[in-house]
Amino acid sequence: MEKILLTCVECPMGCQIQVEVEKGEVLSVTGNTCPRGKLYAQNEIKCPMRVLTTTVKTYDGKMVAVKTDKPVKRESMLSLMKKINAITIDLPVKIGDIIIENLEGDANLIATDDLQ
């Protein structure tokens, strides 16, 4: 059995989480203050996931803030950035507008700012 120490990144509390792992299977999670921490720790062992936040160009030159509406694989962040930087969109956009559907799996890229 292996003990792994993690810092939960789900909120600014940054709880120190201890995970007991055996042959890739999570046996126990301790130190998390809330259930999100447990889920974070389980994912972190199997396949680390992150919400990706970045910007998208518009035809008027303004940048629109965007994020994935679900966490995506940490490993794919740089390749997703290439996809996102290849597009240019029209204004106006509103918070929640889908910019790229199914960017990875069922995670969409959505706008996080209102711009005219």
Added chain:
Amino acid sequence: MKNNYDLVIIGGGPAGLAAALSAYDNGAKDILIIERENRTGGILNQCIHNGFGLTRFKESLSGPEYAARFKTEVNKRGIEILTETTVLGFNKDKIVTATSPVYGIFTVQAKAIILAMGCRERSRGALNIPGSRPAGIYSAGTAQKYVNVKGYMPGKEVVILGSGDIGLIMARRMTLEGAKVHAVCEIMPYSSGLKRNIVQCLDDFGIPLYLNHTITEIRGEGRVTGVTISQVDEFKRPIPNTEKSFNCDTVLFSVGLIPENELAKSAGVPLSARTRGAIVYQNRETLTSGVFACGNALQVHDLVDFVSDEAELAGRSAAEYIIKGATIHDAFDCENGANINYVLPQKIDKNASENVKLFFRVSNTFRNCTIKAVCGDKVIATKKRLIATPGEMETLIIPTEKLKEINGTLTLSLEVNE
């Protein structure tokens, strides 16, 4: 625009917006918000990463999303906003002077004023690094604005000095945009940023963090071509033969924030040498009657959620001032003792009608410690902490019923438990 308002709010960041909402909802409806930029939202407009609003909305929002919640509420109430308008000053009679492309230089008379100008970044000037001053040196916040708002990358090969949150966030941001971040170096033995940002901004991308290190040389003529970093001893002096050299075209500084208070200073509002913001009572009124302060203009907050809370308190107090008239303060002082850098509020009314939340920062990293608020030999409130660091703002609540027991200065200190 009129030439007189009950309440003028200087700054339309999260603090100014929340203060306006709370003043309005508490009965002071004649409000003008003055904002220098072309939109409200303050620094949140450039903070596109998520993690905002977890305390307040139980959701992880990006900066613009958090700001939008407040903008929507301000618009619903029809609160007047002047953008692209910079306040140049105000005086004891609460006449505010401002300038805008539309109105030129003009004045407005206010009954009450709320200071919500936010903070600014410490500059490299304060740091004294030997070497030339080539182009390619930016504060992390300036770089953040370039990348996120203007869509322009300041460089490709980056070294970051200082491990404040903005520096960490920019390390990830520039990496995602294709830059190579060679190192983050921090002169202290600990990072002043949140642990989660070390993990998700540095560790995730294999960016090394050099603690106890500083930049000792910046090379390049015209444009930065490289830097040398060195380890420092306990007196922060570079240790010979510990130099590491990096080739880079960009250096970012993330070495701390200071409340923006030139306006308050020239208006004669007394400032605290410790917070660099105004000295305030628990209701966020400054020592100048009718002038209130909140948000990063008052004290540098880590979390915008607390900025909003503080601004609501200031807004409520301003409404009370406008409706009921000036408060007669009968207050005791609140001071920092051992191992505490500052405490806010600096003055507390003996008859305050609500619990008083003290905000403070500790002076070093302490494990297993107790924070105590005492008056003479009376212990008024205590709190135990497993770990306390200067990077995270701490709080301690003084219950109303305890205020009566305080008959002198209240001193806050930290003791390490045996």
